[in-house]
Amino acid sequence: MKPILEVKNLTKVFHVYSNPFLPFAAKAIPAVNQVSFSVQKGDTLGIVGETGCGKSTLGRMIVKLYPPTSGEVILDGVPVSSMTENEFRPLRKKIQMIFQDPYLSLDPRMTAGEIIGESYKIHNMAGQMKDLCTLEAEMMQMVGLNSEQLNRYPHEFSGGQRQRIGLARALAVGAQVIICDEPVSALDVSIQAQIINLFKEIQDRLTLTYLFISHDLAMVKYISTHVAVMYLGRIVEMATRDELFAHPVHPYTQMLLQAVPEPDPAKEKAKKHEIWTEIAEKQPSPCSFFARCKRSDRSCHQGLPGLHEIGPGHQVACWKA
């Protein structure tokens, strides 16, 4: 089956200018480095990693908020990275984004109805004003809000309700792929569960595809069908959810998983975390995790470990695997 979203060798290099008057950059930071994956319709790909591993940059490149340095994003069979903004606009309906901070991602001067209807109008999908109002009300109900709340402003809603409006905005134009960039991490525990349940329910109803970016491994495990682990701009391990959590192979994935605390005092009290930190004296190696890896040996110097298959659908970038 043809994947609905495919990413091929996507790379983003940020240039840091130390002196604004010099024409050359002091440092080039590869935030995302040669990332490739594909997602089938109806699946959820969870992307996990520490701060600064490039997971948000990856999400933003896919919706063309950042132009990629190289590589290609293929949306439903159409390569979109090289398109101009005008060419891409009709396709943007298919791919929408939900942002992390529900307090910053909604315009405070627009009502909930205007926020939901705006993209609909931009895409010239609204026939008559009457249709627009019906649609707005429909969307509000779909995400569990009351259609009487359409005329309220974002500050009148709680964090959880705002994230619901964010979802309604994405759904209003009939999005098929939704990039969720840490959609629940700013919310309280009891509200997180409400929003995650809503995401799942709507996904089942509309066969949506999610790219779920998060640092909360338990949440990713709960919502995803496939999981990719990123480290310093590269995917180091990718597998189906059950496979990855049952048999993590990459040393980084293993380290991440054992660092996650669990609400179980007997287990947590007995647990001795093993966290590796960077050893500066180590000789540099092409593998980005080498400086932190305690399992490294001479074989790690043979080059950059590419993602290779070690089982059905299980890819790892490590020489030791």
Added chain:
Amino acid sequence: MPTPLLRIENLHTEFRTLFGVVKAVRGISFDVMPGETIGIVGESGCGKSVTGLSILNLIPNPPGLITDGAVWWGQENLLAASKRRWIDIRGNKIAMIFQDPMSSLNPVLTIRTQLGEILQVHTGQSSSQIEAECIDLLNKVRIRNPKEVLRQYPHQLSGGMRQRIMIAIAIACKPDLIIADEPTTSLDVTVQAQMIDLLREIQAQMNTAILLITHNLAVVAGMCERVLVFYAGKIVEDAYINDLYTQPFHPYTQGLLKAVPRLNSSDQEPLATIPGSPPDLIAPPSGCAFHPRCPLAMQICAKEEPGLLSIKGRKVACWFYDPRRAGNSIK
């Protein structure tokens, strides 16, 4: 019975805002024993941070005001202490680790200045003694090249390193109590695990009592002996950690524990949720503040506030467990 290190009695803290009086803490009482680790958990706006700040008298006034209650440190009521006395207590007897290591260190001062300041104020050592002590402290919090780090500024350090500096400042004068307000919230899981290990280690060495304020039930599970669950500015459950996690009594605690997905289960059932949203503290619901969201709510819950009831070695504020509820069936 040993005397408690800190006793909080009926603490009330309010904030007077344009929209009305926000009753952030509405009558909280608990004891902290020497060397004990207590977790305070609850959602945002439940008064957990305000409680921590009230203990140290750090509530900005105005708009904040401690309207009632007492904080007993031995025989002394800290809320009546003079400014002079507070200098002696803060950082020396009771230290605090703040949530955001980015904004709680001064960006224009070196680590040496910030770490040395507390030693200078409280111990009055000479400069070379302080230097030696600073290096010793940085070694204690596992910073690898302490001499170099002392000359650096906060922006040159990573989030985890900054939090280590915060911990070093907190333990500098060997306080009897450390209040840690969300010490791991803004950190990655790997760094969080390191911080938990470090705090546990320091506590084992120095036998300091720790008040750990967090919304993360999993972090509490790894560190604390006792947990206080806060809801709408009140304690709803006060229990030893094993009791609380194996059999939570209060419906709010039950809901919280069920609402987090677990790493070790591959369940695909929808997550159990607590319906509704946290209450407005300007006009909290009548009776038990949790009753509009509670699956066990009875008629009495909306009318009268439940007191903290001692049952089976724990305390819980819920009418469901009160023997007087007879005749009130669940709605």
